Amino acid sequence: xxxxxxxxxxxxxxxxxxxxxxxxxxxxxxxxxxxxxxxxxxxxxxxxxxxxxxxxxxxxxxxxxxxxxxxxxxxxxxxxxxxxxxxxxxxxxxxxxxxxxxxxxxxxxxxxxxxxxxxxxxxxxxxxxxxxxxxxxxxxxxxxxxxxxxxxxxxxxxxxxxxxxxxxxxxxxxxxxxxxxxxxxxxxxxxxxxxxxxxxxxx
Amino acid sequence: xxxxxxxxxxxxxxxxxxxxxxxxxxxxxxxxxxxxxxxxxxxxxxxxxxxxxxxxxxxxxxxxxxxxxxxxxxxxxxxxxxxxxxxxxxxxxxxxxxxxxxxxxxxxxxxxxxxxxxxxxxxxxxxxxxxxxxxxxxxxxxxxxxxxxxxxxxxxxxxxxxxxxxxxxxxxxxxxxxxxxxxxxxxxxxxxxxxxxxxxxxxxxxxxxxxxxxxxxxxxxxxxxxxxxxxxxxxxxxxxxxxxxxxxxxxxxxxxxxxxxxxxxxxxxxxxxxxxxxxxxxxxxxxxxxxxxxxxxxxxxxxxxxxxxxxxxxxxxxxxxxxxxxxxxxxxxxxxxxxxxxxxxxxxxxxxxxxxxxxxxxxxxxxxxxxxxxxxxxxxxxxxxxxxxxxxxxxxxxxxxxxxxxxxxxxxxxxxxxxxxxxxxxxxxxxxxxxxxxxxxxxxxxxxxxxxxxxxxxxxxxxxxxxxxxxxxxxxxxxxxxxxxxxxxxxxxxxxxxxxxxxxxxxxxxxxxxxxxxxxxxxxxxxxxxxxxxxxxxxxxxxxxxxxxxxxxxxxxxxxxxxxxxxxxxxxxxxxxxxxxxxxxxxxxxxxxxxxxxxxxxxxxxxxxxxxxxxxxxxxxxxxxxxxxxxxxxxxxxxxxxxxxxxxxxxxxxxxxxxxxxxxxxxxxxxxxxxxxxxxxxxxxxxxxxxxxxxxxxxxxxxxxxxxxxxx
Numbered sequence: 001x002x003x004x005x006x007x008x009x010x011x012x013x014x015x016x017x018x019x020x021x022x023x024x025x026x027x028x029x030x031x032x033x034x035x036x037x038x039x040x041x042x043x044x045x046x047x048x049x050x051x052x053x054x055x056x057x058x059x060x061x062x063x064x065x066x067x068x069x070x071x072x073x074x075x076x077x078x079x080x081x082x083x084x085x086x087x088x089x090x091x092x093x094x095x096x097x098x099x100x101x102x103x104x105x106x107x108x109x110x111x112x113x114x115x116x117x118x119x120x121x122x123x124x125x126x127x128x129x130x131x132x133x134x135x136x137x138x139x140x141x142x143x144x145x146x147x148x149x150x151x152x153x154x155x156x157x158x159x160x161x162x163x164x165x166x167x168x169x170x171x172x173x174x175x176x177x178x179x180x181x182x183x184x185x186x187x188x189x190x191x192x193x194x195x196x197x198x199x200x201x202x203x
Numbered sequence: 204x205x206x207x208x209x210x211x212x213x214x215x216x217x218x219x220x221x222x223x224x225x226x227x228x229x230x231x232x233x234x235x236x237x238x239x240x241x242x243x244x245x246x247x248x249x250x251x252x253x254x255x256x257x258x259x260x261x262x263x264x265x266x267x268x269x270x271x272x273x274x275x276x277x278x279x280x281x282x283x284x285x286x287x288x289x290x291x292x293x294x295x296x297x298x299x300x301x302x303x304x305x306x307x308x309x310x311x312x313x314x315x316x317x318x319x320x321x322x323x324x325x326x327x328x329x330x331x332x333x334x335x336x337x338x339x340x341x342x343x344x345x346x347x348x349x350x351x352x353x354x355x356x357x358x359x360x361x362x363x364x365x366x367x368x369x370x371x372x373x374x375x376x377x378x379x380x381x382x383x384x385x386x387x388x389x390x391x392x393x394x395x396x397x398x399x400x401x402x403x404x405x406x407x408x409x410x411x412x413x414x415x416x417x418x419x420x421x422x423x424x425x426x427x428x429x430x431x432x433x434x435x436x437x438x439x440x441x442x443x444x445x446x447x448x449x450x451x452x453x454x455x456x457x458x459x460x461x462x463x464x465x466x467x468x469x470x471x472x473x474x475x476x477x478x479x480x481x482x483x484x485x486x487x488x489x490x491x492x493x494x495x496x497x498x499x500x501x502x503x504x505x506x507x508x509x510x511x512x513x514x515x516x517x518x519x520x521x522x523x524x525x526x527x528x529x530x531x532x533x534x535x536x537x538x539x540x541x542x543x544x545x546x547x548x549x550x551x552x553x554x555x556x557x558x559x560x561x562x563x564x565x566x567x568x569x570x571x572x573x574x575x576x577x578x579x580x581x582x583x584x585x586x587x588x589x590x591x592x593x594x595x596x597x598x599x600x601x602x603x604x605x606x607x608x609x610x611x612x613x614x615x616x617x618x619x620x621x622x623x624x625x626x627x628x629x630x631x632x633x634x635x636x637x638x639x640x641x642x643x644x645x646x647x648x649x650x651x652x653x654x655x656x657x658x659x660x661x662x663x664x665x666x667x668x669x670x671x672x673x674x675x676x677x678x679x680x681x682x683x684x685x686x687x688x689x690x691x692x693x694x695x696x697x698x699x700x701x702x703x704x705x706x707x708x709x710x711x712x713x714x715x716x717x718x719x720x721x722x723x724x725x726x727x728x729x730x731x732x733x734x735x736x737x738x739x740x741x742x743x744x745x746x747x748x749x750x751x752x753x754x755x756x757x758x759x760x761x762x763x764x765x766x767x768x769x770x771x772x773x774x775x776x777x778x779x780x781x782x783x784x785x786x787x788x789x790x791x792x793x794x795x796x797x798x799x800x801x802x803x804x805x806x807x808x809x810x811x812x813x814x815x816x817x818x819x820x821x822x823x824x825x826x827x828x829x830x831x832x833x834x835x836x837x838x839x840x841x842x843x844x845x846x847x848x849x850x851x852x853x854x855x856x857x858x859x860x861x862x863x864x865x866x867x868x869x870x871x872x873x874x875x876x877x878x879x880x881x882x883x884x885x886x887x888x889x890x891x892x893x894x895x896x897x898x899x900x901x902x903x904x905x906x907x908x909x910x911x912x913x914x915x
Contacts, residue, residue, distance in 0.1 A: 005620055018606045018609055019609070058483075068485075068491075071491050075494045108487055109487035111486055111487050111489055113489070114486065114489050114492075117495060120498065120613065121495070123502055123505070123506070123610060124498050124499075124502035124505055130513075130606065130610070131509065131512060131513055131516065131607070133604060133606055134513060134602040134604045134606055134607050135601075135603060135604075136604060140604075143606075173482075176481050176482060177479075177481055178482070179485055180484075180485060183490075183491060183493060184628075186494060187493050
C-alpha cells in the first residue's frame with residue numbers, strides 16, 4: 001500500500017527544495033520527556049541497535065516516539081508551546097532528512113516518505129506569507145523555523161499526553177494496540193468509514 | 204503346625220490383652236478400614252521375625268495405653284502365639300517393656316523372645332529363634348501374604364530354587380555330587396596309572412588322553428556359552444514380555460505424539476502469520492496517516508489559493524512589463540480565466556486523456572482534432588516546452604524563488620494519494636480482523652492440543668511405572684529384541700548339537716581307553732572308573748527328574764485347587780516353568796497351549812493361591828505337618844458371589860487358613876458399617892469381628908482401640 005504513498009516527491013523538482021532545507025533541522029523537545037517517555041519506549045540514547053524487541057522497547061530511534069508525539073498533537077489539533085528555558089530543551093540527535101531511513105534495522109521497513117507528509121502537515125498548519133517568500137522578501141530560514149516551531153509544539157503536546165498515560169500505567173505502551181488505539185480514537189471523528197467493534201471509539 | 208491361639212497386647216490399636224482362639228480350618232477376621240486388620244498381620248510379622256531386627260520400636264506401643272499411664276508407670280507390648288507342632292504344644296512369645304517418664308517420654312526395655320515347650324507337665328524355655336526349626340523362615344515366605352499383589356511367590360529370583368531344595372529330595376543329592384566328582388577323578392587317575400605300565404600302547408593311550416582332555420575342555424566351554432546364551436534369551440524374553448503389556452500404550456502414545464507435533468506445527472505456523480506489530484505498522488506502513496485526509500485537504504485548498512494568487516500576480520506583472528515576445532506569448536494563452544499551471548494535470552494524465560479522447564477533468568468527450576482535443580495537445584506540448592531550459596529569458600522574473608511551485612507539485616501527488624489514505628482505515632480494520640481470526644484459530648488448536656495432552660497423560664498414567672521415553676524406546680526396541688532373542692536361541696540350538704557331538708567323542712575316547720585296558724592289569728581300574736562315571740551321570744539325571752517331578756506335582760495339585768476355587772468360571776491350566784536362569788514362573792495356559800498373559804485379577808488371585816495351597820499341601824505330606832496360610836485382604840477384586848464361594852471352598856480344604864478381610868460388611872439404614880450376619884452364617888469356620896471401640900475421636904490416636912468379638 002505504501003508504494004503509492006511513497007511517490008509523494010515524484011513531481012517536485014530535484015534542486016534545492018524547501019523540504020530539503022527543512023530536512024537539515026533537528027527539532028527540539030523538552031528534556032524531561034527524554035527520561036519519562038523516550039527512553040521508556042524507544043532505544044533513544046542507547047545507540048543504534050537491532051534488538052529493540054529483545055530489550056522490550058517498542059520503538060527504535062528517538063525520532064520514532066517524536067513522530068508518535070507529533071501525530072498525537074496533529075490529530076488532536078493541539079499545540080503546546082515549549083518552555084522558554086533553553087536549558088530545559090534538547091535537540092533530537094537525527095536531522096529530519098534521515099527520519100525513517102532505518103538502514104541498520106532488521107525486521108523493519110524504511111518509511112522516508114512519511115517525512116513529506118509531516119512537511120505537508122506543517123505547511124497546512126503554519127501561517128506563512130508564501131508569496132513574500134517566493135518574492136524573496138522573507139528569508140527561507142525564517143519560514144523553516146516557523147515550520148519547525150509548529151512541529152515542536154504539536155510534538156510537545158503529544159509528549160505530554162504520552163507522559164500522562166505512562167504515569168497512570170507504566171507499561172501502557174507495551175500493548176501492541178496502545179498506539180494504534182490512540183490514533184484510531186483521535187481520527188475517528190474525521191472519517192466516514194463504518195467502524196466495527198474492533199475500534200474502541202468510546203474510550 | 205496348627206496355630207491355636209494368638210494374643211496381642213498393647214500392640215498399636217490392640218489395647219491391653221486381646222486373644223484370638225483359632226481353629227484348624229478357615230478363620231476369618233473381619234474388619235473395616237482402620238479397624239486393626241493390618242495391625243493383626245503386622246503383629247504376627249513382628250513375632251515371626253527371628254533375625255533380631257526391629258526388636259523394640261516405640262511405634263508398636265498402643266497410644267491409648269501410653270496416654271493412660273501415670274508418670275513412672277510401665278506396661279508390656281506382647282505378641283504370643285500358641286501352636287501345636289508334631290504333637291507338642293508350644294508358645295512363641297515376643298515382648299518388651301515400656302515406661303512413661305515424668306515428662307511424658309516413653310522408653311523401652313527388657314526385650315525378650317522365647318519359645319516355651321510343654322511336655323506333659325515339664326516346661327522348657329528356649330530362645331525364640333528356635334521357632335525356625337518348627338517353621339523355617341524360607342517356608343514362611345509361602346505362608347504370609349499381604350494383599351493380592353503379594354501372591355506371586357515366584358517373583359523373587361531364588362524362590363523356585365528354595366522351593367525345590369525345601370520340598371524335593373534334590374538337596375540330599377548335593378552331598379553326593381561333590382563325592383562323585385572326587386571319585387571320578389580318582390578312578391580315572393588309578394586307571395591312568397595302571398595303564399602307564401602298558402608300554403605297548405603308550406602312543407595310543409597318549410592320543411586318547413589328549414582327546415579326552417580336549418573334549419572335556421571344549422564341553423566346558425560349550426556349557427558356559429549355552430548358559431550365557433540362555434541367560435540372554437531369558438533377558439530378551441523378559442523384556443519382550445514387559446513390552447507385550449505396554450505395546451498398545453506405546454502405539455497409542457506414538458500416534459498421540461504425532462498428532463501433538465502436527466498441531467504444534469500448525470499452531471506455530473498460524474501464530475507466525477499473526478502480525479500484531481501495530482505500532483511498527485503505524486510507521487513502516489505509514490498507518491499513522493489514517494487521519495491525514497483532512498490535513499491533505501487543508502493543504503490543497505491553502506496551496507491552491509496561494510498558487511492562484513501567485514500566478515495572477517505574475518501574469519499581471521508580465522502583462523504590464525509589456526515585452527513583445529512575452530506579450531505575444533501571453534496573448535496566445537490568454538483566456539478569460541487563470542489557466543492551470545502547465546504541469547497540471549501532469550504529462551502522463553494528459554497523454555492518457557489524448558489517447559482516450561476525453562477530458563478526464565471535466566468529463567466531456569474530446570474527439571480527435573476537435574477544439575478541446577487540440578487544446579489538450581497544445582497544453583501537453585506547452586508542458587514539454589516548459590521542461591526545456593528557457594533560452595531567451597529576457598524579462599527579469601517576478602519571483603526569486605519557486606517554493607510555491609514545489610508546494611503545488613507536491614499537492615498534485617497528494618491528491619492522487621488521497622484515496623489510498625482514506626483506504627488506510629479499512630486496511631487496518633481488515634488487518635485486525637484477520638489477526639483476530641488467526642487468534643481464534645490458535646485457540647481452537649490449543650483446545651485440540653489440550654485434548655491430546657490429556658490423552659497422553661491418561662496413557663502414561665495407565666502404563667504401570669513406564670516413562671514416556673521407555674514406552675517410545677520399547678516400541679523401537681521390539682524388532683531388535685526379537686532379533687537378539689532369536690539369535691541367542693539359534694546359537695543355543697547349534698551349541699547343543701555341538702555338545703552332543705563332543706559328548707559322543709568324549710564317550711568314545713573313554714571307551715577306547717577302557718578297551719585298551721582290557722586284558723591288562725589296568726582292566727579292573729578302567730571298569731571301576733566307568734562304573735563311577737555312570738553312577739555320577741545317574742545322579743545328575745535323578746536330580747533333574749526329581750525337580751521335574753516336584754514341579755509336576757505342584758502343577759497337578761495347583762490345578763485341583765484351581766478347579767475347586769473356580770468352579771463355575773473360566774480357569775485355564777496352571778503351569779510352572781523353569782527359565783534358563785533357574786528362576787521359576789507360574790503361568791496360566793489356554794487349552795491350545797498358548798499362554799494367557801492378562802488374566803483378570805480375581806482369576807490371577809485364585810490361580811496364585813492355588814499354587815500356595817499346593818505348596819502347603821506338599822509340605823504337609825512331606826513333613827507330616829501342616830503349615831497355616833495367612834492372607835491380608837486377598838480378595839479385594841472379587842465380586843460378592845465369588846467371594847462367598849471362595850471362602851466356602853477354602854473351608855472345605857481341611858487346612859488352616861487365616862484370612863483378614865473387610866468382606867461381609869454392609870451399611871445399615873443408619874449408615875453404620877455392620878456385619879452381614881446372613882452371609883457370615885453361610886460360611887463354615889471361625890469368624891471374628893474386629894472394630895474400633897466407640898466412641899472415638901477421629902483426630903486423636905489415643906482414643907483408638909481395637910475390640911475383638913468372636914462371632915462364631
